[in-house]
Amino acid sequence: MTTLSPALKAETLVEALPYLQRYAGKTFVVKYGGHAMGDPEAARDFAEDVVLLKAVGINPVVVHGGGPQIGRMLKRLGVESRFVDGLRVTDKETAQIAEMVLAGSINKEIVGWIAQAGGRAVGISGKDAALVQAEKVGGRREADKLQGIERHVDLGFVGEPVAVDTRIIRSLSAEGIIPVIAPIGMGADGHTYNINADTMAGAIAGALGAARFFLLTDVAGVLDKSGTLLTDLDPAAIAALRADGTISGGMIPKLETCVAAVEAGVDAAVVIDGRVPHAMLLEIFTRQGAGTLIHR
Template sequence: METLIRKAEILIEALPYIQKLYGKTVVIKYGGNAMISEELKNSVMEDITLLKFIGVNPVIVHGGGPDISKALKLHNVESKFINGLRVTDEQTMEVAQMVLVGKTNKEIVSLLNCKGGKAIGFSGIDGRLIECEKYKTTVNGEDIDIGFVGKITKINTKMLELVTRDEYIPVIAPIGVDKDGQSYNINADTVAGAVAAALKAEKMMLLTDVEGIKYSKDSEEVIYEAAIEEIHKLLNDGIITGGMIPKVLGCIEALEQGVNRTHIIDGRIPHCILLEIFTNKGIGTMIRK
């Protein structure tokens, strides 16, 4: 009986959060170890399906770094990263598009459908969902060409709005297209931020392989809540580096364009999405305006 009462208490704790999010859009970037472990895959898909059935509108943006690296290795192509972004030559672009659109996206759609959801897969090419131009990163003050990596210029939301208002869950592969029809690889965290901003989502959640943002490189203490100015200071001090840079920049862009809250959470924890959204303490780092 005590166990049953505790379960009821958990549901009651979640009630105000369910009420607040009812009818709202939550953008979830799915990546990291949660895409590799079968247990975590199922956990994430169950969380997303539950959100849809209680009246929340989840929109999924997925990565696929490990799958791309594995496919490139089979083609004897070395993976290189600069500022957390994959250097993408023509061959790498072909492999990335093949893996993200043809393999990873459809696997996620299939998993959600098996859980009782109704998922539809998109890439940024479909309906020109993600328009972009060539992106150059900066190293020591110099612009560096990293190949077919895109900088988002526009998210065309009409298709997503139609789908999310209905009973479907959109699943987006982070491939964009320029005005000439050339495809570009885009960091999934960046896409999630832009999609969340364009949809004026209530929340954006980035699933990662770390506990959250920490106060220093040697610190074990996670920052559970931070404002944008605090994140800028951590960037300027060199505490936030590598793959975490596009994550926090995506969060900042989303917040500045109307998203209410952004979250960087540990995707290695089963049911991490529900724990972050529907419990008083939550997990990971929440970034606010």
């Protein structure tokens, strides 16, 4: 059985009691990646938290990334990586390697961590039971600074979700099993597509009507211009912060995913620092929370 650190026991477990009934039977979708994924101690903490959620009657669903691990494998195999707008240009060879890393080593490692924490997990990808149908992402414009022109770049086997069949997730959850999902989908054209893990997790959360969609990152959440954490945002506030430049860079697509999820029926999305031990529990079961809550 999983245990909390002493620092969390008194506050978290006492304050958690009113919340347990509120969330019993609800689904939480967690996008797992970043620093926490590469740190064994953080991975153990994450697995313990997921097992605890399941033990108190919540149905956690884990969707994981793996960009750095794919990059290392490609480098080891002598395959050069190229990115456009943060998306890896993915030819057939790269797509096969990505699937091997995501649906193979990373997926099963997370399943193993959960098992060690006392839980039951099954690793799948979006291809299993036609969970996620994908379509090819459109090309991007890339500037050629040497020639002073823009060129169209075909991203190859990079996809985005267009349909989610949640039956396999619901079946696993009903059997007391935690689904661990790799961001790979199948297209109607029969091709396998690599999908951005944030996007895939948000699509799954929306399809499930999740009570919470947690997007674990390497930052505390959304910060204002003075560096103060913004704890509560809605789509209008996000649009205003983006317009005045407070939100920029890699945070923009993450918040777009969160907004899309809540507009699809998720009660709330949370951008949270996955480097903080037990961050999800702090967000759910304490008054002060631990990240940025996005709601309608």
